[in-house]
Amino acid sequence: MEREWQTLRELLLPAVAGTTRGKRGRTVENELRGAIRDGRLPPGSRVPSSRDLAGQLGLSRGTVAAAYNQLVAEGYLIAERGSGTRVTSHIGKPAGDATARAPRARVDLHPGLPSLSSFPRAEWLAAHRAALADLPNDELGYPDPAGLPALRTELAAYLGRVRAVAAEPASLLVTNGAAEGLALVADELHRRGHRSIAVEDPSHLGQSELLASHGLRPVPVPVDEHGIRVDDLAATGCRAVLVTAAHQFPLGVVLHPDRRHRLLEWAAEQDGLVVEDDYDAEHRYDRPALGAMQALAPTRVIYQGSVSKVLAPALRLGWLVLPPALLPELVERKRLDDLGCATLPQAAFAHLLRTGGYDRHLRRTRALYRRRRDMLLSTLSDVDGCEPVGVAAGLHLVLRLPPRVDDRQVQESLADQGIAAPALSGYAHGPAPFPGLVLGYAALSADQIRQTSAAIAAVVGQLCR
Numbered sequence: 001m002e003r004e005w006q007t008l009r010e011l012l013l014p015a016v017a018g019t020t021r022g023k024r025g026r027t028v029e030n031e032l033r034g035a036i037r038d039g040r041l042p043p044g045s046r047v048p049s050s051r052d053l054a055g056q057l058g059l060s061r062g063t064v065a066a067a068y069n070q071l072v073a074e075g076y077l078i079a080e081r082g083s084g085t086r087v088t089s090h091i092g093k094p095a096g097d098a099t100a101r102a103p104r105a106r107v108d109l110h111p112g113l114p115s116l117s118s119f120p121r122a123e124w125l126a127a128h129r130a131a132l133a134d135l136p137n138d139e140l141g142y143p144d145p146a147g148l149p150a151l152r153t154e155l156a157a158y159l160g161r162v163r164a165v166a167a168e169p170a171s172l173l174v175t176n177g178a179a180e181g182l183a184l185v186a187d188e189l190h191r192r193g194h195r196s197i198a199v200e201d202p203s204h205l206g207q208s209e210l211l212a213s214h215g216l217r218p219v220p221v222p223v224d225e226h227g228i229r230v231d232d233l234a235a236t237g238c239r240a241v242l243v244t245a246a247h248q249f250p251l252g253v254v255l256h257p258d259r260r261h262r263l264l265e266w267a268a269e270q271d272g273l274v275v276e277d278d279y280d281a282e283h284r285y286d287r288p289a290l291g292a293m294q295a296l297a298p299t300r301v302i303y304q305g306s307v308s309k310v311l312a313p314a315l316r317l318g319w320l321v322l323p324p325a326l327l328p329e330l331v332e333r334k335r336l337d338d339l340g341c342a343t344l345p346q347a348a349f350a351h352l353l354r355t356g357g358y359d360r361h362l363r364r365t366r367a368l369y370r371r372r373r374d375m376l377l378s379t380l381s382d383v384d385g386c387e388p389v390g391v392a393a394g395l396h397l398v399l400r401l402p403p404r405v406d407d408r409q410v411q412e413s414l415a416d417q418g419i420a421a422p423a424l425s426g427y428a429h430g431p432a433p434f435p436g437l438v439l440g441y442a443a444l445s446a447d448q449i450r451q452t453s454a455a456i457a458a459v460v461g462q463l464c465r
Helices: 002-017 021-037 050-057 061-074 121-134 149-163 177-191 205-213 230-234 257-269 327-338 343-354 357-380 407-415 446-463
Strands: 077-080 084-087 172-175 196-201 217-224 240-243 273-277 301-306 318-321 387-389 396-400 436-440
Touching: 002 021, 021 061, 050 061, 061 077, 121 343, 121 357, 149 172, 149 301, 149 343, 172 177, 172 327, 177 205, 177 273, 177 301, 177 318, 177 327, 196 205, 205 217, 217 230, 230 257, 240 257, 257 273, 343 357, 357 396, 357 446, 407 436, 407 446
Parallel strands: 196 217, 196 240, 240 273, 273 301
Antiparallel strands: 077 084, 172 318, 301 318, 387 396, 396 436
């Protein structure tokens, strides 16, 4: 008992000592509440009387009694005459915290993140200020569920100029990131009778989980050096498919022109739909990226994009360019889901597009990512039996490992050194096409690139002996 009370004193005394006199009662209350929640004060354990604890902390008894009374009222403590005050038996540290994150790796090569330290903070703040100054009062009410008209106008022009998308402002739907856009599409497909959707294999398994959660069974279709194998797609019986045509994720190949045409023919024959996820096509380093497929068949292709790979995922800004037959239903679904995206970030992004800030940021980061990609390739060139796969584009590359090497074993060995380098097999729905690593390089420093390449060389060399 005395040991428990001594621990309690050690817990509270530093916090109380660093607090002004008028706030010490609230400090005692908050520290006790936190200790009960995270299990430092176990369920059922006794706490000192208000007189004893006040003496230990150099506080008035009334201050401690008020804190105890508040925690009794909230259910954290139980005060029983003759038995003292105890921690409630059913409160304590949760068995599992779903929000807890695993410890971060020393070097994290998971793909999908731009260089967050390169986010244009000053330009974004200026865009916010300018947008707010220009925004009419009426726009501070509930937003247009399809998106801020000014943003849809700027986006339509930008996508037409940069990605050759056939888009009118009225055909655009602004979403909370690409994930919400895909969820809206999945719900509408399910409502129209679809129960499955074809996906590339390998691909982003998180997207497959999202689709499944909205009632669509993902059906994997193999990808080779020319992209998704459309003949295999035709055999699935699906009438919708999700593709990354400009830069396949994760293999990094480009959908061959012949397969583009065959894919659109398949959509017409099946009365089907193609969801074109154009997630990072703006980052091409050796030549301009091929234009989006959407312009070849605007009534058959849903075009999807976001700012996550250019600016930052935290902005939660995405968009869909929709066929006319789908537009009213998806706008209505968006309205019923959340009444529309926040107006101020949309207005700031519209300002960034209109004033050229988005293009300037792209030019800066495109040069940065090309240097980092070139450096990674240069340092990896010494790794025996390994070769890069895919075109010079995006924020990641795939490193093909020697055939006899288990890529999951390489991943685990690197993780033991604090390096998170995902295995290609972790993106496959079945057996991976070859052993490999999926290496996101956009956020790496020069030192981290050198460390990573040296560690991969050592691990692969050891496994090949």
